[in-house]
Amino acid sequence: MAEGLSLRLRAEGPIPLDLSLDVAPGEVVALVGPSGAGKSTALRCVAGLHQPSQGKVRCGGETWLDTASGLALAPHRRSAGLVFQDYALFPHMTALGNVMAATGHLPRTQREARAREWLARVHLSGLEGRRPEELSGGQQQRVAVARSLARDPAVLLLDEPFSAVDRATRRRLQAELAGLRRSLAIPVLMVTHDLEEAVALADRICVMHRGTGLQQGTPANVLARPASAEVARLLDLRNLFRGRIEAQDEVSGRTVFRWGSRRVEALADRRLHAGTEVDWLVPGGAVVLHRRERPSQGERENPILARVIDLVPMGEEARVTLDVDDPEGGTLAFALPLHHARRNGLARGAECSVSLLAKAIHLMPRSN
Amino acid sequence: MDWAAFRLSAELGLWTLALLLPVSVWLGRLLAVRSFRGRGFIEAAVALPLVLPPTVVGFYLLLAFGAGSPLGRAWEALAGRGLAFSFEGLLLASVLVNLPFAVQPIQNGFAALPPRLREAGAMSGMAPWTVFRRVELPLAWPGIATAAVLTFAHTLGEFGVVLMVGGSIPGETRTAAIAIYDRVQAFDDRGAGLMSAVLLGTSVLALGLTNTLSRRVGRRRDG
Numbered sequence: 001m002a003e004g005l006s007l008r009l010r011a012e013g014p015i016p017l018d019l020s021l022d023v024a025p026g027e028v029v030a031l032v033g034p035s036g037a038g039k040s041t042a043l044r045c046v047a048g049l050h051q052p053s054q055g056k057v058r059c060g061g062e063t064w065l066d067t068a069s070g071l072a073l074a075p076h077r078r079s080a081g082l083v084f085q086d087y088a089l090f091p092h093m094t095a096l097g098n099v100m101a102a103t104g105h106l107p108r109t110q111r112e113a114r115a116r117e118w119l120a121r122v123h124l125s126g127l128e129g130r131r132p133e134e135l136s137g138g139q140q141q142r143v144a145v146a147r148s149l150a151r152d153p154a155v156l157l158l159d160e161p162f163s164a165v166d167r168a169t170r171r172r173l174q175a176e177l178a179g180l181r182r183s184l185a186i187p188v189l190m191v192t193h194d195l196e197e198a199v200a201l202a203d204r205i206c207v208m209h210r211g212t213g214l215q216q217g218t219p220a221n222v223l224a225r226p227a228s229a230e231v232a233r234l235l236d237l238r239n240l241f242r243g244r245i246e247a248q249d250e251v252s253g254r255t256v257f258r259w260g261s262r263r264v265e266a267l268a269d270r271r272l273h274a275g276t277e278v279d280w281l282v283p284g285g286a287v288v289l290h291r292r293e294r295p296s297q298g299e300r301e302n303p304i305l306a307r308v309i310d311l312v313p314m315g316e317e318a319r320v321t322l323d324v325d326d327p328e329g330g331t332l333a334f335a336l337p338l339h340h341a342r343r344n345g346l347a348r349g350a351e352c353s354v355s356l357l358a359k360a361i362h363l364m365p366r367s368n
Numbered sequence: 369m370d371w372a373a374f375r376l377s378a379e380l381g382l383w384t385l386a387l388l389l390p391v392s393v394w395l396g397r398l399l400a401v402r403s404f405r406g407r408g409f410i411e412a413a414v415a416l417p418l419v420l421p422p423t424v425v426g427f428y429l430l431l432a433f434g435a436g437s438p439l440g441r442a443w444e445a446l447a448g449r450g451l452a453f454s455f456e457g458l459l460l461a462s463v464l465v466n467l468p469f470a471v472q473p474i475q476n477g478f479a480a481l482p483p484r485l486r487e488a489g490a491m492s493g494m495a496p497w498t499v500f501r502r503v504e505l506p507l508a509w510p511g512i513a514t515a516a517v518l519t520f521a522h523t524l525g526e527f528g529v530v531l532m533v534g535g536s537i538p539g540e541t542r543t544a545a546i547a548i549y550d551r552v553q554a555f556d557d558r559g560a561g562l563m564s565a566v567l568l569g570t571s572v573l574a575l576g577l578t579n580t581l582s583r584r585v586g587r588r589r590d591g
Contacts, residue, residue, distance in 0.1 A: 049487050075490035076499075088488035092506050101502065102492035151493045 005187040010054040016211040023187035030202035038211035039191040048075035060154030081148030085160040089132040096128035102150040118146040138169040158190035229279035245276040266361035286360030287334035302356040373547035381523040396474030426532020458534040469518040477511015510581040521574035
């Protein structure tokens with residue numbers, strides 16, 4: 001089996017790093033986090049453009065960096081394709097020249113044909129003779145992608161590859177990249193501060209902050225079960241509150257915790273003992289509005305009386321913010337079809353009651 | 369009209385270019401790309417001939433070329449004759465006083481290149497030398513051409529240093545600029561005028577070329 005990318009990085013300031021990551025061939029992993037989180041630095045460590053004080057980088061069965069044994073391959077000796085944020089195309093070369101510049105590993109006679117092939121694969125046939133300044137932002141990005149793949153790399157690195165184009169172009173390029181990656185049998189590591197982009201393109205995401213990899217997993221899993229309140233905040237997840245574990249209810253298989261003056265039930269989490277301080281999270285999708293006329297069974301599940309602070313119609317949907325009397329002043333946000341909101345008399349200032357579905361409540365022990 | 373003097377000036381200019389350009393490309397790129405201890409000192413040393421009176425530069429060079437100095441003695445042992453008042457001595461002086469005219473435009477040319485391009489070259493699998501040849505040189509060449517034109521023109525016109533270290537030996541160290549001075553001393557106004565006109569024309573041409581080239585560098589920096 002082909003070997004993927006394996007990355008172990010450690011460095012103290014000025015650019016701290018603490019990251020351990022593996023990317024399998026054919027897998028796309030996105031490093032996400034705010035600017036300055038060390039995402040690009042981690043990527044540059046793989047490329048050899050940055051040297052961490054301690055680290056090991058292996059890719060495709062080769063060791064590229066091993067600070068313990070003093071090994072550090074020069075960037076041009078690492079078989080890595082990198083798409084720069086600003087593309088960094090060679091301004092004095094045509095599109096074809098740019099891609100051909102990365103085919104030095106091939107016999108001279110095959111280089112042009114291979115470069116044309118790559119340009120065709122990124123839908124740029126016919127524009128081979130244009131210089132970068134004569135290409136649109138999206139076209140430049142495609143040239144950059146073609147150039148990064150033309151050297152037949154063992155890993156593809158993408159540094160915020162869609163940040164320099166407009167929204168419509170970004171969507172199209174993302175779709176193209178999603179198509180392209182299916183035919184690539186190499187690991188792909190991308191850096192983005194755009195969570196939606198990471199969710200759309202990546203098999204796994206790695207949340208980074210201050211150079212540290214905080215959590216890795218599938219986008220769905222990380223979003224539903226962040227490892228800590230810090231991760232939840234970095235992912236801009238709503239409905240994050242504090243509580244204290246009260247009891248493990250063996251009969252019902254639930255963990256009961258106290259939230260201000262309320263008792264809330266979640267699915268049993270046996271790591272948590274009574275008295276443990278927790279952060280907890282409920283996704284907007286697990287907040288269920290009680291119907292006025294027809295009370296139902298489900299209303300017994302964590303019922304919460306609340307007051308509507310804000311209701312914003314967004315197309316067919318209403319985004320609702322509730323005052324839930326949270327001791328920390330937090331609010332509960334969820335969305336529901338606009339006609340539901342109307343039918344149930346939801347309006348700013350109105351009282352209502354909702355249920356928090358126990359199975360979707362995610363408990364995170366506080367680290368301090 | 370002293371054609372031998374013009375010929376000597378041209379030879380001096382071309383030899384100066386041949387020796388100075390490779391060094392300046394290396395040094396200019398180093399100063400533009402790397403940051404290291406002592407960079408400011410080197411930049412100041414390179415710029416020194418711009419601010420020192422030519423007679424002062426000439427005086428120190430004469431001292432360095434003399435039989436009393438290690439350089440003078442080494443050259444004498446090697447070539448069998450002194451460095452002062454010889455073409456070789458003149459050439460060495462010319463290389464030194466032209467350093468700022470060659471290094472600074474080249475340094476600007478390399479500094480104008482986005483550092484990302486060098487990285488992109490490496491990420492395309494190019495070895496550093498290939499990146500230099502295929503990416504940096506083609507983009508920095510207006511700076512290098514400017515340096516060449518300035519150096520050549522300045523060598524033709526250099527007077528003070530040439531007079532100090534070369535004297536005015538016909539066919540050996542009497543350059544066009546010195547010959548004009550000699551013509552004036554000999555009340556040959558017509559000869560001096562002709563030769564001056566030729567040097568004037570050359571200088572205007574050089575400046576025109578330099579301006580065109582530096583506009584190219586400017587455009588690239590904007591784009």
